[in-house]
Amino acid sequence: MKQLDSALVLFSGGQDSTVCLAWALERFARVETIGFAYGQRHAIELEMRPRIRTALAAHSAPWRGRLGDDHTVRIDALAEVSETALTREVAIEVSESGLPTTFVPGRNLIFFSFAGAVAYRRGIKHLVAGMCETDFSGYPDCRDDTIKAMQLALTLGMDRRFVIHTPLMWIDKAGTFALADEIGGDALIDVLLAETHTCYLGDREHRHAWGFGCGECPACRLRADGFAKWKAAS
Numbered sequence: 001m002k003q004l005d006s007a008l009v010l011f012s013g014g015q016d017s018t019v020c021l022a023w024a025l026e027r028f029a030r031v032e033t034i035g036f037a038y039g040q041r042h043a044i045e046l047e048m049r050p051r052i053r054t055a056l057a058a059h060s061a062p063w064r065g066r067l068g069d070d071h072t073v074r075i076d077a078l079a080e081v082s083e084t085a086l087t088r089e090v091a092i093e094v095s096e097s098g099l100p101t102t103f104v105p106g107r108n109l110i111f112f113s114f115a116g117a118v119a120y121r122r123g124i125k126h127l128v129a130g131m132c133e134t135d136f137s138g139y140p141d142c143r144d145d146t147i148k149a150m151q152l153a154l155t156l157g158m159d160r161r162f163v164i165h166t167p168l169m170w171i172d173k174a175g176t177f178a179l180a181d182e183i184g185g186d187a188l189i190d191v192l193l194a195e196t197h198t199c200y201l202g203d204r205e206h207r208h209a210w211g212f213g214c215g216e217c218p219a220c221r222l223r224a225d226g227f228a229k230w231k232a233a234s
Contacts, residue, residue: 006030006068007126007165008119010111011052013045015196015211015223016130016168018052019180022188023167024128025056025063032068032122034115038107039079041089042202046072048195055191059184069122073114078107102200102218108141109150116154116162125163127154132168135222144169173226174233181234198223 007024011017011033024031035049049070057064084104108131115127131142140146144166151164168176180188192211197204199213199220206215210227213220 004029005126006032006122006124007128008115008122008124009033010115010127010129011035011049011070012130013048013052013196014130014198015192016132016176016198018056018192018196019176019183019188020128020130020165020167021052022056022059022063022180022183024126024165025066026183028126029066030068031066032071032124034071034073034118036073036075036111036114038075038104042197042200044202044204045197048197052191052195055195056188059187059191071118073118075110075114078104078110103139106141108139108146112150112154112164116158119162120158120160125161126165127162128165128167130168131166132171134170134172172229173222174229175226177227177230178234181230 005028007028007030009017009021009024009031011021012035021031021033033049033053035046037043037046053067053070057067082104084102108129112127112129119125119127129147131147133143135142147164147166147169151162154162167179171179177189177192180192184191194211197212200217201214203214204212206212208215208224210224213223215221215224
């Protein structure tokens with residue numbers, strides 16, 4: 001059901017956030033996007049964002065009419081205080097904490113704080129993000145409890161009601177492909193495969209059936225497995 005409200009989508013340029021953007025374009029009268037440059041090794045994702053926005057605007061006249069402004073926020077300090085595989089030349093592996101070295105402590109909490117500040121200024125109530133508790137990584141800032149706590153913190157801290165939507169919270173990567181197919185059919189699937197970027201190493205040279213990437217990092221393997229599972233079931 002389409003709502004008359006506006007939404008702000010946390011949009012990285014990856015597969016998950018692109019599906020969330022399409023999901024929001026189906027539901028809200030106006031949809032703006034926000035991305036973050038935080039010194040990530042796979043900064044190529046930021047270059048893909050305008051191409052994806054253009055592709056989604058071309059998908060249909062309603063989507064084109066609903067897609068609003070884009071915002072990019074630089075958070076260089078996040079890389080400076082992080083010692084992770086996404087912000088340093090560090091091996092991608094499981095650390096002593098039990099979490100993968102791709103976990104950037106505080107990243108999503110900081111993202112929501114900045115997104116909330118932009119939404120406050122823009123008069124936007126709804127935030128949409130691609131966090132997923134069923135993801136292989138087990139990132140604590142992707143858990144449903146964390147998102148609910150952030151929603152409460154933003155509402156209390158800014159004295160304005162915020163609602164955070166996480167359409168992918170309880171589905172796997174195969175389910176994400178299925179949701180994209182349900183929302184936008186072959187055209188949206190084509191955008192996911194040709195334009196989105198998820199590879200942790202920023203590889204845009206190697207094209208696979210499931211999209212671009214090195215094919216070896218955890219993000220690529222997860223995406224490849226999800227694509228294969230979705231194709232087998234469709």
